[in-house]
Amino acid sequence: MTTFSSENFHTICDTLATNDKDLTSVIATYGYPPMWTRPNTFESLVHIILEQQVSLASALATLNKLRERIKTITPEGVLTLSDEELKACYFSRQKTAYVRYLADAILKGSIDLSSIANLPNDDVRSTLSQLKGVGNWTIDVYLMFVLQRVDVFPIGDLAAVNALKQLKKLPADTSREALLEIALNWQPYRTVATMLLWHFYLSRRAKK
Structure with missing residues (x-):
């Protein structure tokens, strides 16, 4: 069970950016995302x-x-x-x-x-x-x-899905299956890729 932590978070972001120019642009424009975590309570x-x-x-x-x-x-x-x-x-x-x-x-x-x-x-x-x-x-x-599991893509999360469509310039009616297929390219780090998507989404909203 691979997890992310403050020791490897930025390294994982960089690895994702190496393989995806759109994620590269998120980091270049808005910096690294916050490492969102909560205690197991x-x-x-x-x-x-x-x-x-x-x-x-x-x-x-x-x-x-x-x-x-x-x-x-x-x-x-x-x-x-x-x-x-x-x-x-x-x-x-x-x-x-x-x-x-x-x-x-x-x-x-x-x-x-x-x-x-x-x-x-x-x-x-x-x-x-x-x-x-x-x-x-x-x-x-x-x-x-x-639990800080490193490879989860929350297809039911509207902010992540909308951010993915905006970042990749996809039609609004892009199917769930097509989105999951794109997310497969981020394995085994889909959680951190999602955090980059949320960071993109929230940063754009803040600027507006």
Whole structure:
């Protein structure tokens, strides 16, 4: 299981750029991307669940509101809150259910995040997909940010997909299969290539 770290991140970026002139241009124009990582904690997985289908700013506001309410975000702390209290922290009904289910699974021992860290990607996927509300996008982000697995392309991530289309000047209706085929050229470093895509996407938006 290959991972990226502060020791090899820029080297991987350079390797990708050597083989892809569009990624070369991202680094030349905007510099290296941030190395986005998060600790392997309940809070990190809650944060990723909150980011499903909403803006990053909205998810962070919800996470911060929860932190204000219970100080440390733990399974026990979340389960002490009523539906109304979670709603006051900006939780939707769906995400209340998902986060409660996760907290319960961790407390019962059916999910052990420290053990998951040692599993191959496919086993991480099959373990986490048993959780209510946890699908491929959530697992992809967990593999990339938390476990720092180096070769994941999150085809369900709109920002990554839109950035890829913009960078490669592809038609808006380019198929999912065609995008996955392009991403194959970045093996075995598709995670870091995705971080370059996000960096491109966010940098362009910031300039506008």
